[in-house]
Amino acid sequence: MRSIAKRERGRGVCLGLGIAGITVWTLFAGADAFGAGSEADLGKKVYASRCGICHGDKGDGKGLVGIIHRVEKRGLTWVSYPRDFTAGIFKFRSTMTGELPTDADLERVIRNGIPRSGMPSHIDVPANEIKAVMAYIKAFSPRWKQDKPGKSIAIKKPAEAGSSASAAKGEKIWKDMKCWECHGEKGLGDGPSVATLKDDWGDPSVPFDFTSGALKGGPDIEDIYRTFTTGVDGTPMPSYADSLGEADRWHLVSYSLKMMGKVK
Amino acid sequence: MKNASRFTMGAIAALFLTASPALAYEAAEVKDGGSLSGTVTGGPGKAGTLKVTKNEDVCGKTVADESGKVKENKIEGAVVTIQGIAKGKKADTKPAVLDNAQCVFHPHVQAAMVGSKIDILNSDPILHNSHAYIGGKITTFNVALPTKGQKVTKDLKKAGLMDVKCDAGHTWMKAWIVVHDSPYYAVTDAKGSFKIDNVPPGKYKVKVWHETLGETEKEVTIAAKADAKLDAALKK
Numbered sequence: 449m450r451s452i453a454k455r456e457r458g459r460g461v462c463l464g465l466g467i468a469g470i471t472v473w474t475l476f477a478g479a480d481a482f483g484a485g486s487e488a489d490l491g492k493k494v495y496a497s498r499c500g501i502c503h504g505d506k507g508d509g510k511g512l513v514g515i516i517h518r519v520e521k522r523g524l525t526w527v528s529y530p531r532d533f534t535a536g537i538f539k540f541r542s543t544m545t546g547e548l549p550t551d552a553d554l555e556r557v558i559r560n561g562i563p564r565s566g567m568p569s570h571i572d573v574p575a576n577e578i579k580a581v582m583a584y585i586k587a588f589s590p591r592w593k594q595d596k597p598g599k600s601i602a603i604k605k606p607a608e609a610g611s612s613a614s615a616a617k618g619e620k621i622w623k624d625m626k627c628w629e630c631h632g633e634k635g636l637g638d639g640p641s642v643a644t645l646k647d648d649w650g651d652p653s654v655p656f657d658f659t660s661g662a663l664k665g666g667p668d669i670e671d672i673y674r675t676f677t678t679g680v681d682g683t684p685m686p687s688y689a690d691s692l693g694e695a696d697r698w699h700l701v702s703y704s705l706k707m708m709g710k711v712k
Numbered sequence: 713m714k715n716a717s718r719f720t721m722g723a724i725a726a727l728f729l730t731a732s733p734a735l736a737y738e739a740a741e742v743k744d745g746g747s748l749s750g751t752v753t754g755g756p757g758k759a760g761t762l763k764v765t766k767n768e769d770v771c772g773k774t775v776a777d778e779s780g781k782v783k784e785n786k787i788e789g790a791v792v793t794i795q796g797i798a799k800g801k802k803a804d805t806k807p808a809v810l811d812n813a814q815c816v817f818h819p820h821v822q823a824a825m826v827g828s829k830i831d832i833l834n835s836d837p838i839l840h841n842s843h844a845y846i847g848g849k850i851t852t853f854n855v856a857l858p859t860k861g862q863k864v865t866k867d868l869k870k871a872g873l874m875d876v877k878c879d880a881g882h883t884w885m886k887a888w889i890v891v892h893d894s895p896y897y898a899v900t901d902a903k904g905s906f907k908i909d910n911v912p913p914g915k916y917k918v919k920v921w922h923e924t925l926g927e928t929e930k931e932v933t934i935a936a937k938a939d940a941k942l943d944a945a946l947k948k
């Protein structure tokens with residue numbers, strides 16, 4: 449099937465050369481029939497075979513599999529909902545709060561998957577299929593036509609990030625920034641606000657328990673920094689980009705690592 | 713070649729997309745400007761309080777319910793916007809302000825021009841978390857305000873109806889911001905009245921919106937150097 453797609457694109461190149469510079473309309477039609485057309489077909493096919501079962505044919509997150517239940521450490525149950533692409537809201541972004549993610553952000557999530565959720569990794573999927581399915585996913589929400597993706601934040605890890613001295617500073621910031629109101633004093637996800645937390649779909653939102661395992665946004669120290677800085681759109685987790693200086697955000701990252709048992 | 717044609721497609725698409733929804737507003741001197749004033753009436757209103765369920769020591773036991781302030785049939789907090797003005801008076805350059813004070817957003821309803829800034833303040837010694845949506849669903853910003861005196865400034869990038877809630881467990885907190893594509897807007901006062909001045913003479917559509925009492929659209933002709941009257945009635 450993929451070889452057919454390739455052949456069609458080859459024809460597109462020849463035809464494209466033939467009609468070069470005649471009229472804009474011909475270019476438009478030519479590209480539509482042989483360039484973008486085949487990518488759309490490929491995206492549709494990849495989506496149908498790998499994504500639709502959870503995210504639904506219409507991209508509304510209401511696939512056959514539906515809500516996915518998982519059991520966390522210590523017996524706590526939570527519920528995982530496949531992303532509703534029609535809303536155009538994305539959790540894991542390198543762009544500022546309220547902005548669309550970059551293609552690299554989408555690709556990272558598709559490739560690596562999301563730990564502690566039903567989203568598997570897709571490292572086996574060829575690059576052209578990922579690109580095609582990204583375009584297909586974007587077509588579910590009009591937001592991709594109205595807004596441009598934001599710019600990725602710069603991430604420059606300071607040498608002291610992850611050290612116990614930095615974690616000690618982070619512990620005070622954790623208190624002052626009231627992170628504990630949702631995530632709890634010891635980061636167990638059991639703060640006093642938990643019962644009120646809802647996501648944009650009105651479903652309960654469970655604050656991360658730092659002692660429970662893998663981070664949804666990614667395993668690296670830079671991933672934690674990115675989440676503190678850009679927030680998790682669609683959930684109550686805000687951006688701290690404007691509320692807290694860069695150095696302090698890194699101390700908070702260090703303290704997070706400490707709660708996760710990764711700093712001595 | 714494929715790249716070139718894609719580029720052309722992209723350029724055409726970009727042209728349509730940027731041109732159709734909102735033309736950039738242009739500030740210019742308004743000659744013989746007129747004004748629009750009137751009263752927004754209707755009901756029923758809703759007086760009462762909302763129960764505080766967190767931080768009672770700072771917030772008190774209840775806060776006023778501002779979602780339907782109607783006195784003698786006059787509606788406070790309705791937003792009036794004149795539609796389709798692409799060129800006119802200079803916009804206010806002061807940022808809009810949204811203050812978290814005693815666990816209530818101040819002001820409860822306001823209007824601002826797209827492209828302007830908004831200062832989000834915390835006047836309370838507790839955590840507030842201002843989470844703003846545009847068009848009802850899409851997060852436009854979600855910022856933490858953990859300390860008293862904190863100020864975060866954001867851009868109002870997109871025109872539309874914004875609503876703000878607080879994700880710090882203050883489920884009763886709510887604010888509305890009408891982000892308009894020109895500086896021709898007003899919010900009705902306690903007597904239900906409003907005035908918009910310095911309007912280029914012409915025939916316009918005018919929208920009147922209220923958070924719980926609905927909206928209506930009227931047509932009005934504003935003559936040079938004259939005050940046009942527009943009274944609107946809203947009903948739930």
Ligand SMILES: [Cu+2]
Nearest residue numbers: 840878880882
């Ligand atoms: Cu609050």
